[in-house]
Amino acid sequence: MPKLSDVCHVRSKNAGPFWITLDLFFADRQAFDLYADDASLGAAAIARLFEVDAGLIKRFALPDLFVVKLSYPRAVPQGGYLERDMHGGQQYVRLLDLEL
């Protein structure tokens, strides 16, 4: 079973102070067709990984770009007293070892 990082370039970023967005750029059409709908990248799995309510996750597939985009609300708004990643730029890392 490949890991996500074997078939995908991934990034994360704030989408405003209340959301994080994850962009999964698959290497090519073949990888996109094989894995874009994989259950390990479904809303339920992502919700477990980031500890958010699956019902709040937004998920988009962009076949022309070989991209899957996932957005989830932050548990607390950006910048609170326990903030560890002000720009959300490192949140993608926990996706890298996901087994597809």
Added chain:
Amino acid sequence: MTERLTNTINVLVPVGAVGAGVRDSDVQHGLAAGAHAIACDAGSTDSGPAYLATGRSKYSRDAVKADLAILMRAQAVAAIPLLIGSCGTSGCDMAVDWMRDIALEIAREEGLSPRIATLYSEQDAAFLAEAATDGRIIPLAPFTGTDLAVFAECDHIVALMGPEPYIAALRAGADIVLGGRTTDTAVIAAVPLMHGAGAGPAWHAGKTAECGGQCTVTTRDGGVMVRVGHHAFEVEPLSPHNACTPATVSAHMLYENTDPFELLEPGGVLDVRHATYVAVDDRIVLVSGSCFNAMPYTMKLEGAAGSDFQTIMLVGIQDRGVLGEIDRFIAQMHAYLTGRVEAAMGERAGRFDISLRPYGWNAVSGSVIGGPQPVPREIGLLFVATAASQEIATQIAKTCNPAFFHMPLDPDQELPSYAFPFSPAETERGQVFDFKLNHVVRVDDGMQLVRTIFCDKDALLDAQA
């Protein structure tokens, strides 16, 4: 070869934000290529709530002044409008005034006399509470309601402007418009919309160019030019060595946006579902098929306020025993420090929090690391005390200092001394700030909540005196 657009309105976008580093050569390329306006923003919420809560800029005054001077000289030479949105990072009133004073200083030093309009969109808390009572304030997901008290809790509240105030200021004769908080897209879309370009292409061009070179192959290589027509727009880098491709341009719709197809803007929604991206040549991309669907006019609100205070300490740890069992070490240290503060300070500590973050282990995620992991060679252990006042936060840090410095992994070991880089060991980092609002306010039109003030000759003369 795809045909070039004709009769376009061309906007030079020199940088993602004024203060980040404008290159004069980029601006000259853009002017030579027929720019009709220069537009970009100078702010964002991206760096957190402190800038809005305090009204202070993220970028240095020197950096902003250096960039603005290049843009003001270009404005004067080319006699085209210069539009800057979200001045001073947050775009609150005092941040706009800060930018205006820098602009007046540049005008004085360079012998320029532009007509400057300033746009203010900071909002009164009582007015917004009234609007909420009238049902004109709508929460955005993941918020589900509006607590009327929240408006008064904010130190500053801004409403994000659309293009209308910029267009009105230009029609009234402004050469330079310094705007308060505005959507990134609106600043760039304003001049094309004013001259009758297509709304879909104008807004989509604004979104594409909002971060300057982010939509190019070499993202850090300068800004871009957008040429906006009735049914399409073109985008090209200002640097002759950089390029846009259909992939880099279309991918930018994903950036910092929860939805890759739709963007809610003041007065409508940009829909790029049916947009197509075609290479005109090896540097320029043509985008067509974008729509802007008008909706009842709303403005997004941003509000932030100060809350508790923090004092921090940092030690470096290379002790191999500790590094072999970091999680156990930190859990027992946290329990000990919390108990020590309660014992030594009692109720005086109030509601407090101690956070231990091992950089080099799991400080960024804060999550438990599963499975076997390589042992790091060293970690930086950050201690963060949060309390109701700076004084208490610092007293908590000082109370914790001996154990943070000397705590062994097991009680029967000799006292270690971890590596403090600073004396004094503790640093007061000041207040924590919170974003409080995630709402839109329904308004009659794009001008209703905006105040426009022209810096007339007297202001320029005052600055010169």
